[in-house]
Amino acid sequence: MKTHLRRTPMDRSVDMSADMPVDIQMDRRKFLKQVSLWSAGTLLIPPVFDTTPEVLAGSALTPDILVTKGKDYPAMTRKIVDAAGGMDKFVSPGDRVVIKPNIGWDRNVTQGANTHPAIVSTLAVLALEAGAAKVMVFDRTCNEERRCYQNSGIKPALEEMKDRRVSCTYVDDRKFVPITIKQGKSLKEWSFYKDALEADCYINVPVAKHHSSSGLSMGLKNAMGVIGGWRGKIHYNLSAKIADLNLVIRPDLTLVDATRVITRNGPSGGSLDDVKQLDTIIAGVDPIAVDAYTTTLFGLHPEDIGSTVEGFKRGLGQIDLDHCHIRMV
Amino acid sequence: MKSSSLQRNLWKQLRRFCQILGLVLFLVLFRLTDYGGSDTIPYAVNILFRVDPLVGACVTLAKMSFLYVLWPSLVLVVLTLVLGRFFCGWICPMGTLIDIASRGFLPYQKFNSRPWANLRFLKYGLLVLVLISSLFSLQLLGFVDPFALLVRGMAFGIDPLFNFFITGAFDKIYLSGPAWLSDLTEPVYGMLKSFVLPHKQSFFYLSSFSFLLVTGILALEIFGKRFWCRNLCPLGALLGLISKLSILKRTPVKACKGCRLCEIKCPMNAFETQTTSTPEPGTLETGTLETDTGDTRGRLMVEECTLCMDCIAYCPRGIAGFGFGLPGKPNPVDISRRQLLTAGVVGICLPGLSRTNALSKMPDNDLIRPPGAMAEQDFLATCVRCGECMKVCITNGLQPLGFEKGLEAMFTPKLVPRLGYCEFNCTLCAQVCPTQAIALLSTEKKKAFVMGKAWFDKNRCLPYAENKSCIVCEEHCPVHDKAIQFDVVMVAGAEGELYPLKQPRIIAERCIGCGICEHVCPVPGEAAIRVRGRGNRKNFSSGSGYP
Numbered sequence: 001m002k003t004h005l006r007r008t009p010m011d012r013s014v015d016m017s018a019d020m021p022v023d024i025q026m027d028r029r030k031f032l033k034q035v036s037l038w039s040a041g042t043l044l045i046p047p048v049f050d051t052t053p054e055v056l057a058g059s060a061l062t063p064d065i066l067v068t069k070g071k072d073y074p075a076m077t078r079k080i081v082d083a084a085g086g087m088d089k090f091v092s093p094g095d096r097v098v099i100k101p102n103i104g105w106d107r108n109v110t111q112g113a114n115t116h117p118a119i120v121s122t123l124a125v126l127a128l129e130a131g132a133a134k135v136m137v138f139d140r141t142c143n144e145e146r147r148c149y150q151n152s153g154i155k156p157a158l159e160e161m162k163d164r165r166v167s168c169t170y171v172d173d174r175k176f177v178p179i180t181i182k183q184g185k186s187l188k189e190w191s192f193y194k195d196a197l198e199a200d201c202y203i204n205v206p207v208a209k210h211h212s213s214s215g216l217s218m219g220l221k222n223a224m225g226v227i228g229g230w231r232g233k234i235h236y237n238l239s240a241k242i243a244d245l246n247l248v249i250r251p252d253l254t255l256v257d258a259t260r261v262i263t264r265n266g267p268s269g270g271s272l273d274d275v276k277q278l279d280t281i282i283a284g285v286d287p288i289a290v291d292a293y294t295t296t297l298f299g300l301h302p303e304d305i306g307s308t309v310e311g312f313k314r315g316l317g318q319i320d321l322d323h324c325h326i327r328m329v
Numbered sequence: 330m331k332s333s334s335l336q337r338n339l340w341k342q343l344r345r346f347c348q349i350l351g352l353v354l355f356l357v358l359f360r361l362t363d364y365g366g367s368d369t370i371p372y373a374v375n376i377l378f379r380v381d382p383l384v385g386a387c388v389t390l391a392k393m394s395f396l397y398v399l400w401p402s403l404v405l406v407v408l409t410l411v412l413g414r415f416f417c418g419w420i421c422p423m424g425t426l427i428d429i430a431s432r433g434f435l436p437y438q439k440f441n442s443r444p445w446a447n448l449r450f451l452k453y454g455l456l457v458l459v460l461i462s463s464l465f466s467l468q469l470l471g472f473v474d475p476f477a478l479l480v481r482g483m484a485f486g487i488d489p490l491f492n493f494f495i496t497g498a499f500d501k502i503y504l505s506g507p508a509w510l511s512d513l514t515e516p517v518y519g520m521l522k523s524f525v526l527p528h529k530q531s532f533f534y535l536s537s538f539s540f541l542l543v544t545g546i547l548a549l550e551i552f553g554k555r556f557w558c559r560n561l562c563p564l565g566a567l568l569g570l571i572s573k574l575s576i577l578k579r580t581p582v583k584a585c586k587g588c589r590l591c592e593i594k595c596p597m598n599a600f601e602t603q604t605t606s607t608p609e610p611g612t613l614e615t616g617t618l619e620t621d622t623g624d625t626r627g628r629l630m631v632e633e634c635t636l637c638m639d640c641i642a643y644c645p646r647g648i649a650g651f652g653f654g655l656p657g658k659p660n661p662v663d664i665s666r667r668q669l670l671t672a673g674v675v676g677i678c679l680p681g682l683s684r685t686n687a688l689s690k691m692p693d694n695d696l697i698r699p700p701g702a703m704a705e706q707d708f709l710a711t712c713v714r715c716g717e718c719m720k721v722c723i724t725n726g727l728q729p730l731g732f733e734k735g736l737e738a739m740f741t742p743k744l745v746p747r748l749g750y751c752e753f754n755c756t757l758c759a760q761v762c763p764t765q766a767i768a769l770l771s772t773e774k775k776k777a778f779v780m781g782k783a784w785f786d787k788n789r790c791l792p793y794a795e796n797k798s799c800i801v802c803e804e805h806c807p808v809h810d811k812a813i814q815f816d817v818v819m820v821a822g823a824e825g826e827l828y829p830l831k832q833p834r835i836i837a838e839r840c841i842g843c844g845i846c847e848h849v850c851p852v853p854g855e856a857a858i859r860v861r862g863r864g865n866r867k868n869f870s871s872g873s874g875y876p
Contacts, residue, residue: 041505106754142805142849144723144752146528150366151754174503212803212815212831232801232851236791271809 027052035177035197046178046189049248056183056315063286063318065293065326069279073259077122080255080283083329086130090252093131095200098138099123100251101154102207102222105268106143109153112260112275113268115207117153119257119281123203124158124166136195137168139225142268145170176228183247183314186240191228192248204251204287208258208294210266210274213238215305216298217267218256218291220316223249239306243314246287250316254290256282258297288317289324296321337647340638344418348425355422359483362721362761363528368772370721370760377422377476378715378763380405382571383459383564387470388764390463391710396764406571413575414568417558418635423475423546424558430547431554447598448560449633450664453570454672456563461676466706467683471714471740473563478542481716481740485533485729486540492526532748533719534728535740554596559633569632570662576653579634584627591640591649592627599633601660630660683737696734696862697744697781697842699727699758700751701768711766714740718758718767724749726844727758744780746844746860751780753807753843776808781842781860783812783835789857792832796820800831802846802858812839813846813858833858 027050034047066083068076081087091097101115109116124135137158141148149155149168158168176191196202206222213235214221223245224231234241258280262269269275278297284290288311292302302308302319312319355377362374378384385402389395405416417424459469471477499518503511522528533539549556558565584592584600592600640649683689694705699718702708719727719742726749727742742758744751753776759769770778783802787793792800792815803813815831822828835858842860850856 039504040508106752144364144755146364146366147723147752147754174500213798213800230851232799232849235799235801235851236797238798265809265811267804268807269809270807274809 032198035179035194038177039194046180048180048182050182051247053315055250058286058288058317059312059315059319061286061318062323062325063289064284065286065289065321065324066283066329067293067326068281068283068329071279073116073118073281074122076281077119077255078126079329080281081123081126081253083327084253084283084285087126088130090203091127091130091132091201094133095127095131096134096136096195096198097127097132097201097203098136098196098199099127099203099205100196100222100226101137101139101152101205101257102217102225103139103148103152103154104142104225106147106151107269108151110260110272110275111269112207112209112262113266113270114148114152114154115205115257116259117157119255119259120154120205121157121161123205123255124161124163127201127203128163128165132201133165135166136199137166138171138193138195140171140193140227140231141225173228179248181244181247184244185310185314186237187234187244190234190245193226193228196226196249201253202249202251204249204254206254206256207261208256208282208297209262209269210264210298212266214242214307216291216295216300218294218305219251219254219287220246220291220307220311240310242307243310243316246311246316247314251287252285254284254287256290256294258282258294261298263298286317286324288312288319289321292319292321293324293326337641337644341642344636344638347419348428351420352422352425359480359488359720360525360527362717364721364723364755364757368754368756370757374721375715375717375761375763376401377480378713378717381474381476381564382406382409383456383474383567384470384476384713384763386567387459387463387468388711388713390460391466391468392707398763398765405568409568409571410574410576412577413572413631413636414565414634415577415636416568417562417565418637421475421558423479423562424555424635426479427547427550427555427557431550434548434550447663450668451560452562452566453662453664454668455561456566456570457669457672458676458679459563461673462680463710465677465680466710467680467737468710468712468714469679469737471712473561474713474715475546475557475562475564477713477715477740478546480720481539481714481729482543484531484539484716484720485536486543488527489531489533489536490540492530495521495526496530529725531725533725535731539716539729553598555635558635559597559599565635572634573632573659573662574656575631576655577636577651578631578654578657579629579636579640579649579651581648582629582657584629585646585648586627588645589627591644594639594643595634596637596639597633597635599630599635601628601630628660630663632662679736683735686735688735694734694862695781696730696738697746697844697860698862699742699744699767700756700775700778700780700841700843701759701770702780703766703768708766709737709741711764712741712762713764713766715763716740717761717763718742721757721761722749723752723755723757724848726750726848743862744844744860746847747856748848750845750848751843753845777841779841779863781844781862782837782840783842783844783846783858783860785833785835786855786857786859789852789855790833791852791857792830794857796822796830798830799851800833801849801851803831803833805845805849807843807845808839808841810836810839812836812841 037043038047066080068080070076101120103114105113107113127135155168175194177194178191180189204219206219208218211217220242258278260275260277263276264274282294291308295302295305358374361372380401382402385399455473462469502514546557726744728745729740730738756775759767791797806813813833815833817829819827820830844860846858847856847860850858
């Protein structure tokens with residue numbers, strides 16, 4: 001995620017990507033150095049994630065929201081990434097890319113509890129085409145991990161690519177690093193997955209679905225798959241805590257899978273009676289704007305979802321769809 | 330029949346090869362007793378228990394009907410009728426491990442000369458005991474069956490320990506070693522994880538006890554070769570009794586006068602010796618009458634011979650061999666009438682004692698048995714405590730019972746949701762159960778099978794006790810519609826301000842007792858939602874105990 005500090009949402013409206021603020025770069029480097037020192041056992045206090053105010057200016061911007069509809073999910077994925085500027089904009093040759101789907105449940109593709117495998121594997125192909133040295137796909141699951149990876153169709157789809165640069169491995173308990181979230185309001189410290197912190201490019205690919213605690217599970221909620229610890233313990237004041245997690249996990253690109261969505265009994269779902277076919281993919285650089293737009297597909301207002309509101313308050317992005325360029329592609 | 334020294338050693342080598350093959354097969358099947366990416370395990374990982382005629386006999390007696398899935402045990406019976414007790418010497422993985430362990434104890438062993446060398450009657454006694462108590466529905470097989478002891482020892486003790494040490498070493502290097510070293514070790518670790526190590530560290534109750542039982546059997550070698558096989562193993566006893574009719578025989582039938590090397594060196598001590606045929610003072614009248622008098626010294630007891638073929642190799646005259654022939658005049662089995670009677674009486678008393686145990690008067694049983702498990706009494710009689718279901722359980726939630734439900738329930742599986750829940754779409758435990766004590770249901774039926782019911786402890790549950798939002802249990806509930814629903818109520822905060830709060834409640838008819846709610850409940854220690862077993866499912870009253 002070196003890029004998320006380099007390419008703030010601001011980049012899209014104000015062209016300053018060419019010469020990024022030096023202090024932001026330094027912060028990012030300092031943080032990653034702390035992470036690696038901590039991992040090596042030489043740093044005894046948890047690394048501190050500190051965000052400069054420039055990065056938290058997302059609420060004042062007018063970001064793009066890209067929307068595509070159709071039946072051919074791989075083609076739609078390609079189209080929407082192209083519309084966002086092409087994968088080259090996010091992935092530089094030699095990058096380590098993390099693609100983070102939702103693989104939380106032992107459910108099959110049609111049940112809609114996990115990200116569609118075709119979208120995940122297409123993103124992996126695009127990242128490789130852009131020159132990625134490594135594409136890592138993982139999620140910390142709720143049901144048993146092997147069953148989730150298998151029955152979501154994501155592991156088989158990636159293994160079918162037979163490319164050594166693509167890995168779909170289970171979460172390694174040794175790789176969680178405790179992080180102090182300096183700007184965190186409700187959550188001050190939690191452990192995060194090292195691969196997610198150190199990624200050069202982080203692509204968030206959640207599935208949109210009903211979620212009883214948080215209203216809907218979309219982009220911001222998906223960050224819960226890269227954190228350690230007893231996740232049940234952060235369900236008190238969940239929305240604020242999800243927003244705090246997203247201070248640390250800042251995707252370069254968010255692609256929301258709304259091809260089929262669970263409308264009730266989420267997040268695990270199970271019955272096809274609750275699954276609605278929307279055949280839609282939403283993408284954007286601004287995670288709040290993307291979640292805000294996705295919310296409308298469920299007949300809700302962006303303000304109905306606590307985590308979107310909290311994220312907006314923290315300056316992670318734009319919640320007001322009137323201030324967004326919604327482009328059908 | 331004379332044979333060359335090469336030929337003579339060939340048999341011994343062949344036997345060893347078969348033993349190693351059997352052990353490797355056992356270990357491979359053990360590792361394959363796991364989720365492998367498919368809903369079904371395509372291998373007969375429980376085959377060891379299905380070829381075991383002791384399992385067949387005990388389950389048949391307990392159920393008073395033969396289970397067709399145990400047909401492989403009949404194959405072993407037929408093979409034993411032809412080849413004798415070859416299984417013990419050539420295939421049994423426990424026997425092979427004992428042979429390997431025996432090498433460590435060689436300096437301490439004095440072949441067949443100790444007074445405790447001839448406790449052969451014990452195994453017949455144990456056999457009679459387990460068979461009779463099976464008849465009275467008390468299944469004691471788990472305490473004496475070699476495979477039950479071995480698989481449990483492996484699953485609960487050796488395998489978790491093995492993984493703990495190996496991963497511990499690699500983790501130490503990865504976490505605190507220099508980068509260049511972990512760059513070297515991590516690929517090795519990855520290979521081990523793919524092919525040798527279990528998917529995850531497993532945790533079991535009775536870990537040290539199960540471990541000690543198996544290692545204890547191996548340590549018995551200090552008293553003599555194959556101590557377990559010749560003196561204690563009831564499966565060996567059963568196969569021995571069957572082998573009395575076998576047509577493959579060792580020749581000569583007696584050790585030669587003046588040499589007796591085969592008699593002295595026989596690892597099974599299968600030749601009648603002075604010590605065996607001299608009864609203890611006071612037991613003379615019940616002793617095995619024929620052997621007391623006639624010149625039977627040095628005669629081979631067919632039922633004790635495991636056809637290891639060692640004697641072919643070391644016979645100085647090269648005349649020892651094995652050939653087919655009709656069964657000869659059977660020698661009496663080395664157990665006295667009094668010993669037999671004692672075993673029988675104990676075999677009747679133990680089931681009676683388990684019925685008169687206060688536990689059996691308790692009105693209900695709150696154990697969560699695996700999905701598809703028979704009604705409690707049938708389950709206890711049919712389960713052979715092989716440990717396979719607990720080994721295969723994908724969440725490590727199935728755990729062996731200790732003493733808490735009495736001796737008769739020891740080592741049977743229970744779900745401990747705090748450790749692991751029952752995975753909704755998984756039917757592995759039923760697939761590996763060798764005796765159908767856990768019935769194999771279709772996935773749809775399994776999802777509807779009621780193992781227990783969840784209930785809230787509102788004194789602990791956060792939305793009730795502390796007015797905090799939570800409903801993690803509701804999120805995870807896998808049934809449809811969810812068995813946990815919530816009501817949105819307005820509650821007062823610390824400052825008296827009102828805010829909406831989701832309070833969960835159970836829809837009992839929908840709950841299947843999978844325990845995922847209890848597993849994920851964020852309340853520390855005992856969960857605020859707990860699953861209680863389905864009970865004994867007794868629809869009738871016996872007229873005693875509770876009304």
